[in-house]
Amino acid sequence: MRITEEAKNQNREKIIKAAAMLFAEKGFEETTTRDIAKAAGLATGTMFNYFPSKETMAMSMINEALLKGGADFVTRRTGEEEFAEELFLFITTGLQRLRAMHPFIGPVLEKSLSPFARKATCKEGESAREQHLAVVSAIMTRHGHTMVPEFLATNIYWSLYLGILAFWSNDDSPNQEATLAMIDYSIILFARMISAADPVAGGLSK
Amino acid sequence: MMMENREKSLRIEEMIAALPDAGNTGKVSPEILADISKRISLKKMPTSALTRFWSLGNVQTKIALGYLAYRVRSSFVSAGKKQKLLNETHLAAAIRLLATMGYMRGAVMKLGQILANLPDVVPDEFAEILGALHFEAPPMHYSMIREVFVAEMGREPEEIFASFDKKAFAAASLGQVHKARLKTGEEVAVKIQYPHIARTIQADMRNLRFLLAPMRLSADWGSMTEYLVEIERVLTIEADYEQEAAFCRQAGKLFERAEGFVIPEIYDQYSSRRILTMEFIPGCHLQEFLAGNPSEELRNNYSLLISRFWARLFYSAKQIVADPHPGNFIFMADGRLGFIDFGCTRATSVEEQEMLAQLEIAFLEKDPAKIDQVIANACLYHDPSRMSLVQLQVIREVITWQFGPIVSEKLYDWGDSDFFLRGMELNLEMVQKGCSQSMPLCIWTNRMTYGFRAICYRLKCQNYFGRICREERERAQNG
Ligand SMILES: Nc1ncnc2c1ncn2[C@@H]1O[C@H](COP(=O)(O)OP(=O)(O)OP(=O)(O)O)[C@@H](O)[C@H]1O
Numbered sequence: 001m002r003i004t005e006e007a008k009n010q011n012r013e014k015i016i017k018a019a020a021m022l023f024a025e026k027g028f029e030e031t032t033t034r035d036i037a038k039a040a041g042l043a044t045g046t047m048f049n050y051f052p053s054k055e056t057m058a059m060s061m062i063n064e065a066l067l068k069g070g071a072d073f074v075t076r077r078t079g080e081e082e083f084a085e086e087l088f089l090f091i092t093t094g095l096q097r098l099r100a101m102h103p104f105i106g107p108v109l110e111k112s113l114s115p116f117a118r119k120a121t122c123k124e125g126e127s128a129r130e131q132h133l134a135v136v137s138a139i140m141t142r143h144g145h146t147m148v149p150e151f152l153a154t155n156i157y158w159s160l161y162l163g164i165l166a167f168w169s170n171d172d173s174p175n176q177e178a179t180l181a182m183i184d185y186s187i188i189l190f191a192r193m194i195s196a197a198d199p200v201a202g203g204l205s206k
Numbered sequence: 207m208m209m210e211n212r213e214k215s216l217r218i219e220e221m222i223a224a225l226p227d228a229g230n231t232g233k234v235s236p237e238i239l240a241d242i243s244k245r246i247s248l249k250k251m252p253t254s255a256l257t258r259f260w261s262l263g264n265v266q267t268k269i270a271l272g273y274l275a276y277r278v279r280s281s282f283v284s285a286g287k288k289q290k291l292l293n294e295t296h297l298a299a300a301i302r303l304l305a306t307m308g309y310m311r312g313a314v315m316k317l318g319q320i321l322a323n324l325p326d327v328v329p330d331e332f333a334e335i336l337g338a339l340h341f342e343a344p345p346m347h348y349s350m351i352r353e354v355f356v357a358e359m360g361r362e363p364e365e366i367f368a369s370f371d372k373k374a375f376a377a378a379s380l381g382q383v384h385k386a387r388l389k390t391g392e393e394v395a396v397k398i399q400y401p402h403i404a405r406t407i408q409a410d411m412r413n414l415r416f417l418l419a420p421m422r423l424s425a426d427w428g429s430m431t432e433y434l435v436e437i438e439r440v441l442t443i444e445a446d447y448e449q450e451a452a453f454c455r456q457a458g459k460l461f462e463r464a465e466g467f468v469i470p471e472i473y474d475q476y477s478s479r480r481i482l483t484m485e486f487i488p489g490c491h492l493q494e495f496l497a498g499n500p501s502e503e504l505r506n507n508y509s510l511l512i513s514r515f516w517a518r519l520f521y522s523a524k525q526i527v528a529d530p531h532p533g534n535f536i537f538m539a540d541g542r543l544g545f546i547d548f549g550c551t552r553a554t555s556v557e558e559q560e561m562l563a564q565l566e567i568a569f570l571e572k573d574p575a576k577i578d579q580v581i582a583n584a585c586l587y588h589d590p591s592r593m594s595l596v597q598l599q600v601i602r603e604v605i606t607w608q609f610g611p612i613v614s615e616k617l618y619d620w621g622d623s624d625f626f627l628r629g630m631e632l633n634l635e636m637v638q639k640g641c642s643q644s645m646p647l648c649i650w651t652n653r654m655t656y657g658f659r660a661i662c663y664r665l666k667c668q669n670y671f672g673r674i675c676r677e678e679r680e681r682a683q684n685g
Contacts, residue, residue, distance in 0.1 A: 080372075081349060089349040096356065175357035177401035177480075184350060184401075 012050055014040045019057045023104040028058060058108040059124035061101060066128055069094035070135060083143035084191045090135060091161070091183055095168060095176075102176070106169035113162060133158065140194070148194045156193055160186045343381050343400035348372040351384070354398055358478040363396075366476055370396070379549075380404065380445060385486060393486040394473060395546075397447065401480075404445030444549045447482040453525070453548035454484070460522055466511050468536075468544040487544035492532035492664060502667075504541065509620065509667035510674065511543040516658055517678035524559055525551045528650040530657035532664070558647045565605070569613045581605060584645050604632045608655045614672040620659065621666030629659060 018039035022031040033054055037044040051057045073093040081089060098105060112125035133154045140146070140153060148156075164186055168179040346354075351372075355363050363370040367386040374382035381399040388394055443449050451472045461467035468487055476483035495508075512535065519525045527534075528550045536544030554562070561584055568576035578590040581601050587593050607629045611618050619625070633656070 076352075078348075082347070085347040085349045088347070089352075092349070092353045173402060173405070174479075177354075177357065178405070180350065180353055180357075180401035181403070181406065184344065184346075 008050075011040075011042065011046075015042065015047055015050055016057060016061055019054065020061060020101075023058065023101075028054070028104040028107045055108065055111050055122055056124055058101075058104070059112045059122050059128065062098065062105065062108065062112075063124050063128045063131075065097040065101065066094050066132060069097035070131065072097065073135070083139070083145065084187045086139050086143070087136070087187050087190070088183060090139065091164065091187075092180070094132075095179070102169065106166070109162075109165055109169065113165070129158065132161070145194050153194045157190060160190055343377070343379065343403050345374070345377075346382060346398065346400060350401075351398055354401060354480060358480050359476070367394075367396075381480075386483075388473070388476075392473075394476075394483050395470070395486045396476070397482040397484070399445065399447065399480040404442065443552075446479050447477060447549075448479050450547075450549045451477055451482060451484075453551050457519060457523060457525070457545075457548060457551075460518055461515070463542070466507075466542045467515060468538065468542050470544070470546060484546070487536045487538065487546060489536040489538035489544055492535060492537070492661060495537040496664065505665045505667045506669060507541065508537065508543060509662055509665050509669045512658065512661060512665075513669060513671055513674045514678065515543065515545060516654070517675050518681070519551070521675075521678045521682035524554045526554060526647075526650045526654050527657075528552045528653055530654055530661065532661055535661070552650050554647065558645065561645065561647075562651075565609060566613065569609050577602065577605070584648060586645065600632065600636050604629075604636055607632055608651070611671045612675045615670070616672070617668055618671045619668045620662035621668070623663070626659060626663045629656065 015036060019031070019036045022035055022039060026035075031054065033047065034044055036054065036057070037047045040047065051060070070090075073090050076093055077086065077089060101108075112122040113129065136154060136157055137150060140150075145153070164179065164183055167182050168176060171179045173179075352362050355361065355366070359366065363384075363386070368389045368391070370386040371384050373384075375385050376383040376395075378397050378399075380403050381397060384396045384398065386394050386396050451474065454469060454472055458469040458471070461469055470484040470487055473483040473485075500508075516527060516530070519527055534545060534547040536546060538544055561580065565577070565580045565584070568580050578598060581598065582588055582590040582593060585593065585597075585601065590598060633652070
């Protein structure tokens with residue numbers, strides 16, 4: 001019997017929900033796929049039809065959150081932001097959506113987004129990266145930052161961004177305020193790097 | 207505590223190695239460094255006092271850099287070549303570290319000027335320098351402000367206020383201030399703190415202290431720990447706007463608007479630890495006020511308000527305004543005085559109040575033996591005979607300069623430059639002669655006195671200061 005598209009989506013949803021709950025409760029490393037299947041009320045084998053590993057589950061969640069963050073960013077943007085400010089808004093808006101995953105995001109990102117990981121290991125991670133960088137490229141273009149070849153700029157950016165995520169995942173300051181300062185400094189640094197002609201272009205407004 | 211800090215701090219070699227090349231940062235000019243090493247003569251440096259002044263944090267930098275510059279110029283007493291070299295290295299490294307701290311930019315620039323001018327600065331410059339040295343938090347764009355609001359209040363500024371200016375109208379030492387309008391119509395000033403700034407400063411200060419520590423040569427390092435605790439405490443208070451709001455409210459009860467004092471209302475529902483929403487007080491700062499050539503009567507009137515403000519907080523609230531820099535006073539068009547910054551008021555303990563009261567009694571009774579006894583207590587020697595005559599003499603003079611006006615009935619001319627400069631000189635002398643050991647409270651009473659006197663000096667005003675103090679003392683006693 002073929003299962004309907006709707007039922008499929010429901011199952012996906014159930015798995016993600018169960019996984020999110022368990023990751024938050026027990027941590028990513030401590031949670032087994034069997035735990036998740038059990039909590040979702042599915043056979044482990046069935047679950048693997050949807051997600052080949054718990055990394056992909058976690059990365060799907062992150063992906064989804066980042067997509068929502070991207071949409072939030074479009075609505076929050078006023079259009080008056082300068083370059084550094086707009087990039088800041090994009091990153092922090094994404095983090096707001098990731099906040100619920102803060103307790104377990106570290107090891108997931110390490111496995112799925114590590115610059116050393118082979119690409120094929122997690123296609124969700126790869127797609128998150130591509131979508132994120134597409135927005136960053138668009139922001140750079142919008143502000144006329146075309147001095148540095150795009151692949152170079154996005155690579156520099158990506159390593160900074162991973163650094164920010166890593167820092168954030170370990171940040172235990174109130175409201176993760178240390179991360180906000182970190183993002184601010186990182187972006188100013190990045191803006192300086194890619195605007196060879198004018199070292200502070202798009203930087204601080206004051 | 208020191209040990210703990212040491213462990214957390216970098217090793218000196220690492221720190222020096224990690225410093226950017228001074229010539230390349232463009233922040234500390236090579237001339238300054240060259241100047242410093244040139245000026246470091248064959249003298250030993252009583253660094254515990256120096257280190258203390260360096261590490262005081264906010265205010266401290268104001269007066270502190272003056273002391274440092276003075277030290278660099280004239281207070282190195284003979285030391286071995288090796289020690290001299292060490293001092294040079296550490297001092298240069300410390301200044302470069304200072305230069306990497308964005309929020310000290312202004313202070314570092316001033317340092318250069320002071321180095322160039324001391325001790326030839328005229329009192330006017332000195333008074334201005336005291337007012338100008340400040341921490342400067344990095345500026346925040348509106349997207350950052352929004353993040354801070356979402357994190358602190360769960361809502362965006364535009365959801366909270368009827369209108370909110372995206373650009374700040376004033377800088378604060380740990381953040382910036384925006385104008386906004388409440389939905390109920392009131393105009394407000396919203397002070398917002400740069401995320402994590404206090405901890406950043408604390409960490410930097412720890413490193414700075416550590417960097418300077420090897421220069422210490424004199425014996426009174428011991429009371430250092432206490433000072434450090436004190437400073438950490440005050441910086442922590444300053445960074446907590448909820449505490450500031452509480453002080454502000456407490457002080458507001460003591461002053462009537464009809465008397466000429468305006469302390470801003472605090473709007474709690476729009477405030478948090480990092481955001482302070484208060485009534486906007488229209489007016490101008492000292493510099494602008496003076497630029498308008500105010501009449502003598504107006505200046506004297508303001509000096510009365512400022513003196514009374516100080517005295518009432520001191521006697522009735524037992525609070526010390528530890529940071530009385532001119533930016534905290536607003537000269538309103540109708541002649542009233544606004545005071546806006548309770549971030550750096552310090553409560554005094556019963557023991558400290560007792561000490562201050564004893565000192566006052568000793569002065570009122572003009573009893574030298576009693577005065578010496580209180581000095582010995584305040585300097586933690588507890589017995590005047592355990593202090594050197596030189597030390598005792600200098601401190602006696604300092605205290606007389608500080609306390610004389612409080613217990614005098616005569617008309618004081620605060621614009622007298624000889625009097626003002628004498629106070630500055632005495633303070634330098636105190637550092638120079640190694641009289642740095644004291645109750646932590648003395649840092650703040652010192653700062654308070656110099657801050658207020660610098661303002662009055664610039665106002666070129668006269669008043670019966672002692673009478674005001676007496677009235678306020680009596681007012682406090684009568685509840
Ligand atoms: N209620 C207010 N009404 C009008 N102006 C205000 C008000 N509050 C703050 N300001 C302006 O903002 C500036 C900085 O505010 P405030 O002194 O409270 O900040 P701070 O963080 O304590 O900084 P600092 O240590 O430099 O005083 C003031 O000098 C003043 O110009």
